[in-house]
Every structure is written in structure tokens, then in C-alpha cells.
């Protein structure tokens with residue numbers, strides 16, 4: 001013990017890996033106790049920590065990725081069984097951003113053998129190249145030959161230069177996407193969808209990967225080895241965010257964050273973020289904030305200081321980093337005690353809005369104009385179709401349609417016309433997505449329930465993007481949950497202009513859909529004719545029902561002799 005603590009008094013020449021004396025000292029101690037010994041040395045040549053452990057087990061400062069500097073320490077340790085730097089040594093070098101890692105082999109007689117040294121390579125080195133540079137072994141008497149200080153400052157300069165360059169040209173965050181494939185048939189589609197979500201949320205996708213795992217690791221889902229790989233990717237591709245395609249529980253998110261030093265976001269957060277970006281109007285803002293608070297509440301437990309980071313983005317919904325945006329004026333800087341109050345307040349507000357909307361709905365009912373609700377997966381082209389149907393090409397009647405997920409959050413109604421039927425109301429709604437986060441479904445429930453007021457549903461399917469079937473089925477499932485699936489439904493296979501003809505033909509058969517292109521305005525007449533038929537059927541049914549009711553009433557009256 002005494003000898004170990006004496007190590008703290010050792011000083012070496014600044015900028016060197018070690019001294020021959022220190023190498024000998026470590027080697028002999030290590031030989032005596034038959035264990036590895038690690039010392040951490042700072043740039044002034046002082047020993048700042050001593051551990052009886054290998055590189056992985058040594059006491060090391062914690063780091064955050066994305067910093068432009070290295071740790072400011074290098075690790076010198078012994079290999080009592082001899083041998084060069086191990087994979088574990090090199091991983092520690094990389095993960096802890098050490099200035100360098102060095103190992104002194106211990107010979108049978110306790111004297112020091114060869115010394116092995118490695119340091120990091122600059123970020124951006126691509127391809128097969130490793131994250132580190134390993135020097136040829138040197139004798140312990142030459143351990144102070146290498147000018148480590150010069151190497152490290154050159155490396156740091158390069159890291160800093162690369163990062164200024166990056167900062168100058170990047171206004172979007174760069175993300176690494178991970179979708180876990182546990183054997184789902186639509187895993188590829190989910191990954192592609194995750195990329196679309198990330199893009200819509202304002203991130204650039206630096207890299208994306210489908211990770212096959214039949215069994216998930218409880219803490220990190222994918223395991224420590226995979227996380228190391230991803231950290232390395234992030235280092236070279238200059239990414240700062242890791243996005244997971246499934247919901248992470250609070251403990252998992254924290255563990256992955258700690259292991260990688262990256263900001264970690266899950267799919268739900270991404271979707272909430274997009275909703276926050278796109279929310280316009282009082283109701284959607286309230287709904288989004290409510291969903292965000294409900295999602296965050298359990299995640300604030302024991303987070304203390306990190307809380308400020310969540311709302312720490314630049315005020316407006318448009319600014320700030322992904323996964324951190326708040327809707328409208330209210331930033332999510334509330335502490336937990338106030339969250340419950342805020343949730344109760346939002347719920348009350350939303351109830352009020354819903355009541356007012358209910359009254360508006362009743363007024364419209366009296367008009368007895370048939371209502372057609374346009375539903376479908378997000379980005380299917382619902383808004384574009386509404387515009388095409390209602391000839392609202394010119395502002396300001398035009399509804400926002402763009403290549404972003406969840407562009408529409410607020411239901412919009414427009415009057416249109418169907419041949420043989422006359423005026424009808426088309427309602428554009430918020431798009432659906434598979435595994436819609438439950439907090440969002442709950443928050444948007446009143447908006448979604450309005451779909452049930454329709455006489456007919458127009459289900460728009462994007463036939464040009466792979467996976468039309470699964471998206472169609474996901475929408476049908478949500479319609480079932482909303483208990484509106486039994487409304488008469490017409491399926492439009494949109495983006496026919498860009499669809500593969502064979503696939504389109506198959507979908508026409510499977511879904512009994514009509515091919516259209518909302519953007520090119522083709523196939524719209526046939527679609528209108530089909531809608532007119534169905535609306536007429538509904539009307540006839542209604543008239544029929546009324547007749548039956550009348551007839552029943554008359555029969556009743558007669559029975560009672562009235």
C-alpha cells in the first residue's frame with residue numbers, strides 16, 4: 001500500500017509517456033502483487049490517480065463527446081502477463097478520450113519489458129482506418145523518447161480545426177439512427193421512417209443502422225460493444241445525437257447516454273418534437289404540450305441538473321436542438337412539482353376547446369351537408385388532395401402540403417362539390433403513424449374523434465413508397481381504436497405518378513383502391529364519382545332509415561289509435 005501511494009509522489013518530464021524509473025517501479029510492484037497497476041498522468045507530468053486494475057477498470061474522469069479537447073491525461077499501466085495493448089486498452093483510450101494509453105510488459109523477473117503506446121487518430125479518418133495509432137514497441141529505457149506532448153497538441157489542433165469548420169457549415173444537428181430488428185417484417189421500413197422523422201425534426205442523418213437483436217439487453221438494449229461502435233461512428237461522422245427507433249425507458253436513456261457521451265433521443269421524443277414544431281393554433285399547442293409533459297414527467301425523476309437542458313433551447317419552437325423543443329411560448333422548464341398543475345390546467349383548457357368545437361359541430365350538422373373526412377398515414381398526400389379537390393390552388397385558401405411528416409395537425413374543412421350530390425365538406429386531419437405514442441393519441445383524442453362525424457372516410461394511401469400495405473393496415477387499426485372503422489370508406493392510391501405499375505395494380509386489387517395523383521390532378525374525376533356513389537348510398541340509407549322511423553312511428557300511432 002505504502003509503495004502504491006508513493007507513486008503519487010512520482011513526477012515525470014511533462015509531455016512524456018513516462019520515465020525509465022517509473023516503468024521499473026510499476027513493473028516491480030505489479031510483479032509483487034501479480035496484478036495490473038494503472039496510473040493516470042496529467043500534462044504537467046504529475047500522477048493524478050493510481051489503481052490496481054487494468055485500463056478498463058482504472059479510475060478515469062468522465063467525458064462528453066463533442067468536446068474539442070482530449071482528456072488531458074494519459075494512462076500508463078502494466079501487463080503482468082506481457083503482450084501488446086489489448087482491445088480493451090484501446091477502447092478505453094477511445095471512449096475516455098485519453099491523451100494516450102501505454103502498457104509496460106512485466107518480465108518474469110519483475111523487470112520492465114517492452115512498452116507499447118497508442119493515441120487517437122483525428123476524427124473523420126474514414127474507412128478501415130482505426131480510431132487509434134499504435135506505435136512500434138520500445139524498450140523501457142527509451143520510454144521518454146517519444147514526444148507525446150507534441151503529438152497530442154497536433155491532434156488537438158486538428159480536432160479543434162475540424163470542429164470550427166463543422167460549426168461554421170452546420171446549422172442542423174447530425175444524427176446516428178438505430179433501429180432494433182427483433183424479427184419484425186417491417187424493420188427496414190421502420191428504419192426508413194425513422195430517417196424521415198429525423199429529417200422532419202431538422203436533423204441530418206449521418207448514419208443509420210438496423211441492429212438485429214433477438215434478445216435485448218436490459219440496460220443498453222444493444223449491448224456495450226455496439227454502443228462503442230456507434231460512439232466511434234459518431235466521432236468520425238461528427239454526429240452528436242443518437243436516435244433510437246423504439247421507446248426507451250428513462251433508465252435506458254440515461255445508461256446509453258452515459259456509455260456513449262452522446263445525446264440520446266427515442267422515436268417518441270422525435271415525434272413529439274415534430275408536433276411541437278408544427279403546432280399552430282391554440283388547440284394543437286395545448287395538445288402537444290400536454291403530450292410532452294406526460295411523456296417527460298416520469299423521466300424527470302432523479303434527473304436534477306439535467307432538467308435545465310431539456311428546456312434549454314432557444315425559446316421559439318423553431319429554434320433549438322432536436323428533442324428539446326417546447327410548443328409555443330411555454331418552455332419546458334417546469335420543475336416536477338409544477339408539472340402536475342400545468343397538466344391539470346392544460347386538460348381543463350382542452351376540455352373547454354372541445355366543448356366549443358362540439359357546438360360548432362352541431363351547427364354544421366343542421367346544415368346536413370355530407371362530410372368526407374380525409375384520413376391516412378402521415379405524408380400520404382391528404383392535404384394535397386384536399387387542395388386539388390377544392391380548387392384551392394391560390395393562397396390563402398390553400399392548405400399547407402409539404403414533404404414533412406405531420407405537416408397538418410389541425411383539422412381543416414373546405415367546401416367542395418361532388419357531381420350528382422352537390423356541395424360537400426372535406427375535412428383534412430392529422431396523419432397517422434404506426435405505434436403512435438400513447439401520450440399523443442390521448443392528447444389528440446378529441447381531434448381524432450371528430451373523424452367520427454364524417455359520413456364517409458376517404459383513406460389516402462401513398463402507393464409510391466414501399467410498405468403501402470403496412471401503412472394502410474396501421475391506419476385501419478387506429479381507425480378501429482377510434483371506433484370509426486365501420487364508416488363507409490373509399491381508398492385512394494395516391495402518388496400513382498411515381499408508383500411502380502405492378503405494385504399499384506396489386507394494391508388496386510388488394511385494397512380496392514382508385515389510383516390518383518393529387519399533385520398532378522389525375523384520376524380525380526373517377527375518385528369523385530366513387531365518392532359521390534358512396535355518399536348517395538349513405539344518403540339513401542339515411543332517407544331509408546327516416547322512412548322506417550316514420551313508418552314505425554305511424555304504425556305506433558295507429559296501434560295507439562292516435
Ligand SMILES: Nc1nc2c(ncn2[C@@H]2O[C@H](COP(=O)(O)OP(=O)(O)OP(=O)(O)O)[C@@H](O)[C@H]2O)c(=O)[nH]1
Nearest residue numbers: 379380381382383384402403406407408431518519
Ligand atoms: N409524386 C407525388 N407526390 C405527391 C402527390 N401528392 C402529394 N405528394 C407529395 O407528398 C408530400 C406530402 O403531401 P401532403 O399533402 O403534405 O401529405 P399529408 O398526408 O397531408 O401529410 P401530413 O399532413 O404530414 O400527415 C408532399 O411533398 C407532396 O408534394 C402525388 O400525387 N404524387
Ligand SMILES: [Mg+2]
Nearest residue numbers: 382383407408
Ligand atoms: Mg397534411
